[in-house]
Amino acid sequence: MCLNSFLQIYTTQDTLHRTEQQHSTPIPATRSSELMGIRFSISSSQPSKPSLGELPESCVAVIMEYMDPPQICKLASLNRAFRAASSADFVWESKLPPNYHLIIRKIFDVSFPSHLEKRGIYSRLCSLNTFDGGTKKVWLDRSMGKLCLSISAKGLSITYIDDRRYWNHIPTEESTFSSVAYLQQIWWFEVDGEVEFPFPAGTYSLFFRIHLGKASKRFGRRVCNTEHVHGWDIKPVRFQLWTSDGQYVASQCFLKGPGKWRYYHAGDFVVEDGNVSTKVKFSMTQIDCTHTKGGLCLDSVFVYPSEFRKVKEFLN
Amino acid sequence: MASSSSNLISLKTSDGTVFKVERALAKTMKTVQAIIEEADANIYMIPIHNVFSHHMDMIIDYYKLSVAGKSKEFSVEKLDNDELKDFLLAVHYLNMEDLFEVLTQAVADRLEKKSVGYVRKYFGIENDFTPEEYAAIRKKNDWAFKGDDIEPEEDEEKQEE
Numbered sequence: 001m002c003l004n005s006f007l008q009i010y011t012t013q014d015t016l017h018r019t020e021q022q023h024s025t026p027i028p029a030t031r032s033s034e035l036m037g038i039r040f041s042i043s044s045s046q047p048s049k050p051s052l053g054e055l056p057e058s059c060v061a062v063i064m065e066y067m068d069p070p071q072i073c074k075l076a077s078l079n080r081a082f083r084a085a086s087s088a089d090f091v092w093e094s095k096l097p098p099n100y101h102l103i104i105r106k107i108f109d110v111s112f113p114s115h116l117e118k119r120g121i122y123s124r125l126c127s128l129n130t131f132d133g134g135t136k137k138v139w140l141d142r143s144m145g146k147l148c149l150s151i152s153a154k155g156l157s158i159t160y161i162d163d164r165r166y167w168n169h170i171p172t173e174e175s176t177f178s179s180v181a182y183l184q185q186i187w188w189f190e191v192d193g194e195v196e197f198p199f200p201a202g203t204y205s206l207f208f209r210i211h212l213g214k215a216s217k218r219f220g221r222r223v224c225n226t227e228h229v230h231g232w233d234i235k236p237v238r239f240q241l242w243t244s245d246g247q248y249v250a251s252q253c254f255l256k257g258p259g260k261w262r263y264y265h266a267g268d269f270v271v272e273d274g275n276v277s278t279k280v281k282f283s284m285t286q287i288d289c290t291h292t293k294g295g296l297c298l299d300s301v302f303v304y305p306s307e308f309r310k311v312k313e314f315l316n
Numbered sequence: 317m318a319s320s321s322s323n324l325i326s327l328k329t330s331d332g333t334v335f336k337v338e339r340a341l342a343k344t345m346k347t348v349q350a351i352i353e354e355a356d357a358n359i360y361m362i363p364i365h366n367v368f369s370h371h372m373d374m375i376i377d378y379y380k381l382s383v384a385g386k387s388k389e390f391s392v393e394k395l396d397n398d399e400l401k402d403f404l405l406a407v408h409y410l411n412m413e414d415l416f417e418v419l420t421q422a423v424a425d426r427l428e429k430k431s432v433g434y435v436r437k438y439f440g441i442e443n444d445f446t447p448e449e450y451a452a453i454r455k456k457n458d459w460a461f462k463g464d465d466i467e468p469e470e471d472e473e474k475q476e477e
Contacts, residue, residue, distance in 0.1 A: 055405070055408065059408060059420070062417070062420045063420045063423050063424050063427075064424075065420075065424075066420065066421050066424030066425070067424055067427070067428070068428075069460050070460045071427070071428070071429070072460075073457035073460035074431075074432050074457070074460075075427075075432065076453055076457055077432060077445075077450060077453050077454055077457070078432065078436055078439075078441050078443070079441050079442065079443055079444045079445065080444055080445065080449075082441070083445075083453055086457075123459050123460075126459065126460075127459070142459075142460055
């Protein structure tokens with residue numbers, strides 16, 4: 001202990017901050033021994049500069065409420081007070097979608113632990129949660145807590161899917177699902193789907209993830225076979241989207257750019273009220289029977305919040 | 317219950333300056349308010365530790381703006397990081413809710429997207445974890461960094477100063 005110093009004991013702070021939780025923060029080793037519940041500073045001839053490391057965790061938690069989840073988790077490794085603040089329920093409650101109870105009820109059965117702290121709930125919802133018999137996945141984006149959803153090819157209604165002359169499910173490593181639907185060739189191309197989910201209020205964009213050509217791995221390298229890709233440059237495909245509250249969008253575009261997974265935008269929809277489930281139907285068709293088309297892999301349909309950066313990238 | 321006959325409360329800052337403030341302003345400082353309510357006799361002067369006169373100037377500015385309904389015009393942009401830090405601690409000591417919220421938001425904004433090392437230096441925070449605890453908390457929060465666009469920090473200097 002530095003003998004030239006004098007102690008200023010903030011006893012006034014102790015007796016007056018009754019409404020605040022008193023917290024003993026460990027004093028760094030170079031200073032004198034800790035006294036529980038009293039904060040003090042040592043200075044030579046002037047009062048020392050107070051350090052924010054001495055703020056009680058309740059204050060740190062208030063600061064963290066303004067941060068995004070990755071930042072909160074990063075700063076949890078600063079010291080014990082920050083670690084404690086980073087697990088405060090009110091901090092994480094503000095990051096969860098307002099209707100998270102409904103989301104949990106929809107995707108988990110009774111197995112969801114009922115007394116999980118809010119950070120734990122947030123973390124669980126951020127992983128790819130599978131539901132509807134494995135055909136759909138839903139997750140929160142980690143940094144913003146916004147809901148995303150994907151529907152596998154097996155969760156879609158593909159016309160003539162059972163006719164192996166046209167369509168086959170093939171295993172893949174390039175999807176979050178274990179297989180994609182591959183189209184050899186067909187006249188009547190139609191893919192329909194629907195999803196009913198308690199989307200939090202906001203605007204969402206729906207995409208079909210599609211690959212022209214068949215990819216495989218040969219000796220560890222990705223190889224793409226495009227010899228069966230045909231017909232997509234003759235007429236465009238048509239996208240349509242409907243919601244249970246009467247929204248409707250239709251568009252068309254040509255599929256192009258073999259050899260890469262591409263996201264084709266089917267449309268946007270708006271959810272006003274997160275307290276009810278929204279039902280969305282969508283379809284992708286090319287049913288001009290004067291020409292065949294084929295050589296296409298259909299992975300899944302994605303629903304993302306429209307404000308996502310990657311959505312803006314897909315749209316360009 | 318102590319009561320002051322005048323409507324002004326005298327507050328003495330750490331650097332010895334005396335401010336005479338309206339009761340209404342003193343009421344926004346829960347710390348000061350508690351001192352007034354607990355005193356047995358009239359208080360002539362309330363010392364406020366760790367609050368300097370330049371802090372009181374800003375507090376009075378904020379008070380005047382919020383009384384006029386213009387609290388959104390209050391800005392701490394001109395303060396550097398240390399000054400903002402000190403001001404936050406002063407307001408925290410005085411237990412002033414609204415202004416505290418404004419300042420915590422300002423601090424959070426300045427920390428946005430900054431690395432752990434930067435924050436450690438900025439706050440002067442010492443790492444009080446054992447190496448095992450540190451490793452455990454890093455691992456526990458790993459989930460926040462998975463997925464696109466988010467990279468965890470390269471491991472910070474974990475030294476004990």
